[in-house]
Amino acid sequence: MSDGKGGQGKATTDITVTQDGVYLNISYAYPEKYSVKTGKQMKLYSSAVAYNLDNNNKVNSIQITYSWSDNCGGEFDNPNAQNPTWTAPNTQNTSCTITLTVSTTDSNNNQISKSKSFSINVTSNSPPVINTISASPSMVEPDGKVNLYSYASDPDGDSITYSWTAKDSNGNDCGTFDDSTKQNPIWTAPMLDPQIETEKTCVITLIVSDGEVSDTKKVTVSVNGKTANTNIKIQKK
Structure with a gap:
């Protein structure tokens, strides 16, 4: 049967x-x-x-x-x-x-x-794996748009969720996402106060989870007064 x-x-x-x-x-x-x-x-x-x-x-x-x-x-x-x-x-x-x-x-x-x-x-439950993560461009003007890309997989075939955050060097929120739960969201750089700072480094973190275990990777984006096309910097966990 x-x-x-x-x-x-x-x-x-x-x-x-x-x-x-x-x-x-x-x-x-x-x-x-x-x-x-x-x-x-x-x-x-x-x-x-x-x-x-x-x-x-x-x-x-x-x-x-x-x-x-x-x-x-x-x-x-x-x-x-x-x-x-x-x-x-x-x-x-x-x-x-x-x-x-x-x-x-x-x-x-x-x-x-x-x-x-x-x-x-x-x-045992195997954790998902973030295979790739990138940001384009990796240097933007204040209020500039950055396309974030990621690819993740789960060895057990479990469904996975995405969670993006962005912090500056002081641990404060840095910029905004159109949707922080999307696989490939758009991130908007923060505005800068020229009397305090002329540039800022934002560390964007992706956490992928199957509901029990997770994987984390990071990518760095620089914010200054002009847009520059540079190589993508990836900071691994």
């Missing part, structure tokens, strides 16, 4: 039959996927049946209780739900065994249980 997301859930034919004529079976139990990164969530799926036959061989369904557990310190949003959400532990590169136990009772109130287990690999 396929879960439609790359995992395979195998139906079981190991049916428990009690002397009291109660039938109990776990039809299937499988995860959304068989590999997950630390701290990430996934859905677990299951189905079970319990019934008995009356004197006329009529099938009567019996109530079932579900109970999920693991051996690696993960968390279930509801361990007694049929299809709970499971959060992987923060232990990297480990294998977790998740077990579903279903239970019911016979007419004498004796508990009957069956269990089914499967394994999930918990892997």
Whole structure:
């Protein structure tokens, strides 16, 4: 049985039959996927049946209780739900065994249980990487426009976010962005007070994150009274 997301859930034919004529079976139990990164969530799926036959061989369904557990310190949003959400532990590169136990009772109130287990690999989360960052031009007049370019990738294929900031040598905000969350924004240089300074150096920082880990790189732009075409300066973290 396929879960439609790359995992395979195998139906079981190991049916428990009690002397009291109660039938109990776990039809299937499988995860959304068989590999997950630390701290990430996934859905677990299951189905079970319990019934008995009356004197006329009529099938009567019996109530079932579900109970999920693991051996690696993960968390279930509801361990007694049929299809709970499971959060992987923060232990990297480990294998977790998740077990579903279903239970019911016979007419004498004796508990009957069956269990089914499967394994999930918990892997580490690799940070995204800023492959390139540049500014053009790298020297502008006050209130001049600079095109910022970047390319970043994530080894795990996670979606990534961009965050740009600009500071001067005193740690103050330096200039503005048309959109500081874009991959390639436009930065506008600050105005200068000629009685205080005739030029300013702004360090523009890009942080790319997958929501858990990040990469940072910087590029420097000079602001003075005239525009000059110079080679792009890149300051690595």
